[in-house]
Amino acid sequence: MREPPPCQLPPRVERLRALMTDQSIDAIVCLKPENTFYLSGFNPIIYSHPAIVVVTLDHDPILLVFALRGQHARASAWVTDIRLFGTWSDIETLAPDWKEALMIILTSLRASGKTIGLEEGFIPVAQSRNLAEILPQAKFVDVSPFIDQCRLVKDPDEIKNARIAARIADVGMDAAFTALARAGSTERDVAIASTNAMNQYWAENYGDDVEICGFGSLEGGQHNGLAAWVLSGPRKSYACDNPTTRVPEPGETVSVFVWTVANGMHAELERTVCVGPVAEVEQRAIMDILEIRAKVDARMRPGIPVSELYEIAKKGFEAKGYGSIIPGRIGHAIGLGPHENASISATSPVILEPGMILTLEPHILIPDVCGTQFSDTILITETGREYLTRFSRGYLTVN
Amino acid sequence: MREPPPCQLPPRVERLRALMTDQSIDAIVCLKPENTFYLSGFNPIIYSHPAIVVVTLDHDPILLVFALRGQHARASAWVTDIRLFGTWSDIETLAPDWKEALMIILTSLRASGKTIGLEEGFIPVAQSRNLAEILPQAKFVDVSPFIDQCRLVKDPDEIKNARIAARIADVGMDAAFTALARAGSTERDVAIASTNAMNQYWAENYGDDVEICGFGSLEGGQHNGLAAWVLSGPRKSYACDNPTTRVPEPGETVSVFVWTVANGMHAELERTVCVGPVAEVEQRAIMDILEIRAKVDARMRPGIPVSELYEIAKKGFEAKGYGSIIPGRIGHAIGLGPHENASISATSPVILEPGMILTLEPHILIPDVCGTQFSDTILITETGREYLTRFSRGYLTVN
Numbered sequence: 001m002r003e004p005p006p007c008q009l010p011p012r013v014e015r016l017r018a019l020m021t022d023q024s025i026d027a028i029v030c031l032k033p034e035n036t037f038y039l040s041g042f043n044p045i046i047y048s049h050p051a052i053v054v055v056t057l058d059h060d061p062i063l064l065v066f067a068l069r070g071q072h073a074r075a076s077a078w079v080t081d082i083r084l085f086g087t088w089s090d091i092e093t094l095a096p097d098w099k100e101a102l103m104i105i106l107t108s109l110r111a112s113g114k115t116i117g118l119e120e121g122f123i124p125v126a127q128s129r130n131l132a133e134i135l136p137q138a139k140f141v142d143v144s145p146f147i148d149q150c151r152l153v154k155d156p157d158e159i160k161n162a163r164i165a166a167r168i169a170d171v172g173m174d175a176a177f178t179a180l181a182r183a184g185s186t187e188r189d190v191a192i193a194s195t196n197a198m199n200q201y202w203a204e205n206y207g208d209d210v211e212i213c214g215f216g217s218l219e220g221g222q223h224n225g226l227a228a229w230v231l232s233g234p235r236k237s238y239a240c241d242n243p244t245t246r247v248p249e250p251g252e253t254v255s256v257f258v259w260t261v262a263n264g265m266h267a268e269l270e271r272t273v274c275v276g277p278v279a280e281v282e283q284r285a286i287m288d289i290l291e292i293r294a295k296v297d298a299r300m301r302p303g304i305p306v307s308e309l310y311e312i313a314k315k316g317f318e319a320k321g322y323g324s325i326i327p328g329r330i331g332h333a334i335g336l337g338p339h340e341n342a343s344i345s346a347t348s349p350v351i352l353e354p355g356m357i358l359t360l361e362p363h364i365l366i367p368d369v370c371g372t373q374f375s376d377t378i379l380i381t382e383t384g385r386e387y388l389t390r391f392s393r394g395y396l397t398v399n
Numbered sequence: 400m401r402e403p404p405p406c407q408l409p410p411r412v413e414r415l416r417a418l419m420t421d422q423s424i425d426a427i428v429c430l431k432p433e434n435t436f437y438l439s440g441f442n443p444i445i446y447s448h449p450a451i452v453v454v455t456l457d458h459d460p461i462l463l464v465f466a467l468r469g470q471h472a473r474a475s476a477w478v479t480d481i482r483l484f485g486t487w488s489d490i491e492t493l494a495p496d497w498k499e500a501l502m503i504i505l506t507s508l509r510a511s512g513k514t515i516g517l518e519e520g521f522i523p524v525a526q527s528r529n530l531a532e533i534l535p536q537a538k539f540v541d542v543s544p545f546i547d548q549c550r551l552v553k554d555p556d557e558i559k560n561a562r563i564a565a566r567i568a569d570v571g572m573d574a575a576f577t578a579l580a581r582a583g584s585t586e587r588d589v590a591i592a593s594t595n596a597m598n599q600y601w602a603e604n605y606g607d608d609v610e611i612c613g614f615g616s617l618e619g620g621q622h623n624g625l626a627a628w629v630l631s632g633p634r635k636s637y638a639c640d641n642p643t644t645r646v647p648e649p650g651e652t653v654s655v656f657v658w659t660v661a662n663g664m665h666a667e668l669e670r671t672v673c674v675g676p677v678a679e680v681e682q683r684a685i686m687d688i689l690e691i692r693a694k695v696d697a698r699m700r701p702g703i704p705v706s707e708l709y710e711i712a713k714k715g716f717e718a719k720g721y722g723s724i725i726p727g728r729i730g731h732a733i734g735l736g737p738h739e740n741a742s743i744s745a746t747s748p749v750i751l752e753p754g755m756i757l758t759l760e761p762h763i764l765i766p767d768v769c770g771t772q773f774s775d776t777i778l779i780t781e782t783g784r785e786y787l788t789r790f791s792r793g794y795l796t797v798n
Contacts, residue, residue: 034618045639048738071766072637089724089764120524125517126541127601128524142525188602190497195623203587205602211641217616219433220665220735221639223626223658238445238471242610245602259622266619284675284719304464325488337739339447365488393409 007060007080007360010155012038017057028055028143029105029131032122033215034336035147036063037264042077044069045213046221049086050098053079056109060349064101067091075213084131098223103134112139118350119144129147133265147192148341152333153355158265159379162335164210164356165260165390166377172198172228172258173391180230180254180273183397187230187254194228202226206262214261215336225261230254236272236371250276253286255373259338266338268359269389270375285370286395292316292362293374293393300360300378300385304352306344314346322364330362334377356380357388367383406459406479411437412577414455418545419757425513427542428530431521432614433735434546435462436663441476443468444612445620446509448485449497452478455508465499466490502533516542547740551732552754557664558778561734561756563609564659564666565776565787571597571627571657572668572790579629579653580797586629586642586653591709593627593657601625605661613660614735624660624743629653635671635770649675652685654772658737665737667758668788669774671795684769684793691715691761692773692792695729699759699777699784703751705730712761713745721763729761731778755779756787 020028030036030053038041039053040063049066051073057213063079067088073380074082084093085101094101106112112135121144132140154162175197179190202212214222231238232248236255248254272286296312313330317323333340333350334357342350344358361375374392376389387393419427429435429452437607438452439462447654450466450472460480466487473481483492484500486729489598493500505511511534517527520543531539553561574596601611613621630637631647645654657668671685695711712729716722732739732749733756741749743757760774775788786792 033616042611046738068638068764072640075637076640083635083704087727089726118524120528121526122523124521125519125524125527126543127520129519184601191623192595192598192602193599194592199591199594203585203591208643208645213641214619214621215613215616219738219740220613220621221626221658221737222613222619222621223628223639223641224590224623227620227622229622237579238474239467240622241471241475242444242612244607246607259620261796327488328486338620339618341618343437 002083003309004080007078009060010017010078010157012150012155013055014062016055016147016150019075020055020057020117021149023141023146024115025117025141025143026056027111028117030055030119030147031127034264035119037215038151038336039302040077040079042073042079043076043211043213043215043264044072045216045223047216048096052098052102054102054105057113060107063106063197064098066398067093080247090134099130099134106135107299115139115141117141117143117146119147151335151340152310152342152350153353154335154357159355159357161263162377162379163388164206164262165265166269166390168198168202168226168262169258169260169267169269169377169389170257170391171201172226172260173256173271175259176228176230176256177396177398180248180256181229184247184357186245186253187232188245190230190256191228191243194256195226198226198260199224210262212261215264216311219241225259227259229257236373237367238364248275253278253371257359257370257373266336266359267377267389268334268338268375269377269391270361270373271391271396272372272374276397276399282370285364285372288320288322289362289364289372289374290393290395292320296360296362297385300380301383302354302380306348306350306352307346309344309349314397325364325366327363331359333357334359344390352380354380354382402480403481406477408459409477409556410550412454412460415546415549416583418549419454419456419516422540422545423514423541424516424540425455426508426510427516429454429518429546430526431518434518436614437550437735439476439478441472441478442610442612442614442663443471444615444622446615446617447641449500451497451505451506453501454593455510458508461504463497463504466492498529498533512536513560514538514540516540516545518543518546518780545612550734550739552752553734553750553756557734558754560662560664560788561776561778562665563605563661564664565668565789566786567600567625567661568657568659568666568668568776569790571625571659572602572655572670575629575655575657576672576795576797579647579655583646585644586631587644589629589655589788590627590642593655594625597625597659598623608619608659611660614663624658624665626658628656628704632765635772636764636766641655647674650677652677652681653693654769654770655660656772663735665733665735666776666788667733667737667774668747668776668790669760669772670790670795671771671773675796675798681769684763684771685723687719687721688763688771688773689794690790691719692759695759696784699751699779700782701751701753705747705751706745708743709745709747716761724763724765726762730758733758751779753779753781
């Protein structure tokens with residue numbers, strides 16, 4: 001086969017290679033949808049056939065996809081070395097089966113008998129057993145933690161996409177707020193108004209270089225990742241549920257959740273809104289959480305351990321009388337996953353660096369008493385932090 | 400802890416128990432979102448904390464969820480024995496970690512040292528290693544194939560939900576068709592019109608007993624599973640992609656894909672539509688595929704091997720001059736996954752039974768020449784088959 005032209009590598013590939021060198025890993029074989037997109041630029045949306053990326057120290061990343069996806073991959077990946085497996089139409093492929101095709105690639109890279117990194121936090125037992133069978137000389141090691149670590153600091157292309165996702169989320173929250181203010185709106189009405197506004201905004205303001213699909217699972221695909229859901233009154237304690245036909249009543253609070261994606265990068269924007277004047281316990285919870293958030297926010301800058309952010313929130317919960325309901329975490333990394341692995345928690349080893357993107361979301365949640373849900377998507381900059389989601393962060397009321 | 404009231408078990412639990420008895424499996428531990436919903440009725444949508452179901456022969460299925468999800472689980476699962484793990488607010492749980500909580504449950508069921516079935520087609524290597532550590536006496540076996548087999552024949556509640564999903568898909572295709580007929584509509588316009596119509600139809604016609612969320616992954620969630628995408632002209636060969644700003648031109652064909660879900664059960668409805676008169680090669684491909692589909696359709700009834708359906712399609716492709724582009728499969732099982740594991744292929748061992756739901760979708764796809772995409776969701780009945788998706792199956796043109 002003719003050697004493909006070399007590709008323009010984003011900085012993350014060099015970061016990952018540095019980790020590989022550190023750990024004496026010769027090749028990484030990625031199968032997790034978020035990670036294969038991260039290292040190739042290709043999202044087939046449907047993953048019932050895997051998309052696979054092979055990273056080595058001395059060869060451009062190689063993308064291996066099902067025959068049917070070849071044309072799409074060539075049109076959208078930044079990786080230029082794309083190989084095919086499977087049987088479809090009259091398309092020539094390396095092998096009918098992805099495992100066999102992968103063995104051919106690793107052999108040609110002289111990596112088949114070396115140390116191969118697998119995502120053991122994702123790859124199913126049966127697949128890993130198959131790989132061990134076809135690569136009997138290889139030594140396998142877990143690279144899930146290294147890829148997660150690599151993903152913590154975002155590349156410029158990722159930050160650009162996160163800004164777009166956040167902009168769309170602002171539009172979604174605005175539409176939800178407007179719909180909530182209309183008398184008789186159900187939870188579903190609010191969620192649908194939000195989703196439709198986000199889709200329209202995307203269609204009217206972005207070209208074909210902005211995709212809003214998410215990442216699929218082994219059995220399905222996420223064709224549209226612009227989502228909103230709504231929990232009113234006592235339903236706030238569910239934290240996540242399909243919106244219902246329930247109409248929020250005057251005096252209740254309503255939590256609105258907006259999750260978006262642009263070219264794989266996610267944003268999250270969540271607000272609790274009062275329907276007219278609300279009970280004092282709810283009002284106080286909102287005032288308290290806004291104050292706690294402001295205190296944490298003031299320390300968000302490079303060099304600060306996220307465990308310190310957690311401690312600030314914890315002290316705030318205790319000082320305000322919520323010592324018995326302190327959440328286990330008050331935010332998380334966000335990017336190719338809406339919930340990435342790193343948490344803002346007491347035990348996290350993460351220290352803030354420019355390029356990290358986190359949600360800040362301590363919540364006060366006492367079932368049947370009160371519930372607050374405020375979350376923003378926040379970029380750590382060279383000198384501090386920047387809110388990517390810009391919707392009002394104050395006390396919100398509709399009448 | 401007080402013993403929960405016994406729950407009303409759907410037939411699938413007994414089918415699975417029969418497979419367990421056959422294979423001498425004492426307990427099954429499910430972690431795959433589709434399967435935990437299948438065996439409990441609970442979909443938390445977000446799976447960054449796992450939802451786990453334990454099935455044994457002599458105890459009702461047990462659902463183990465993160466503390467924050469307990470109230471939601473109790474409100475929506477048919478399983479009544481719900482246990483909690485994790486640290487959240489002041490909620491009491493079995494253990495801070497799901498693995499420890501699971502060990503406590505399996506020990507109380509006297510199953511911790513016995514034969515335990517895991518979904519090795521799904522469970523990540525790292526998780527399975529953790530389980531081996533906490534259950535050193537257990538013997539683990541792979542139950543992915545048994546659960547897949549169990550899922551092939553749908554229960555009455557699942558068929559009811561698949562009908563709802565199919566009804567919504569019909570509405571989505573109808574809206575896409577109408578939007579496509581409007582001059583100047585882009586691929587995105589058509590997809591958004593379809594998605595919005597489906598959401599509105601759901602909101603107006605179904606109560607809170609019908610949810611349209613899908614199943615999440617380890618990092619994210621699928622809050623809304625009503626999806627449409629559109630591939631026009633040469634883009635048909637991508638098979639799946641985010642819709643673009645491209646306006647289909649007169650003389651082109653356009654493939655519209657609608658995927659829906661109702662209470663976890665999916666439907667798929669796909670059509671290729673001609674924009675005015677099209678080139679003869681495209682026209683002929685559509686006529687040919689409709690004829691091939693009709694021939695396969697005529698044999699869809701209990702007792703027929705799906706490999707025979709594939710052979711009928713294959714002969715049709717050969718007879719019509721498409722012998723070099725025969726697809727590897729012409730349909731697949733559909734249910735809790737839009738793409739379930741069983742395929743209508745040459746080598747499938749599946750024999751049609753009442754209650755199976757399949758897509759029928761042989762496609763003629765020659766990049767830059769022609770492409771057809773017709774798919775329906777079809778239930779096998781006692782005497783034949785029933786199209787759950789009802790949109791016109793003939794030659795479709797907009798002007």
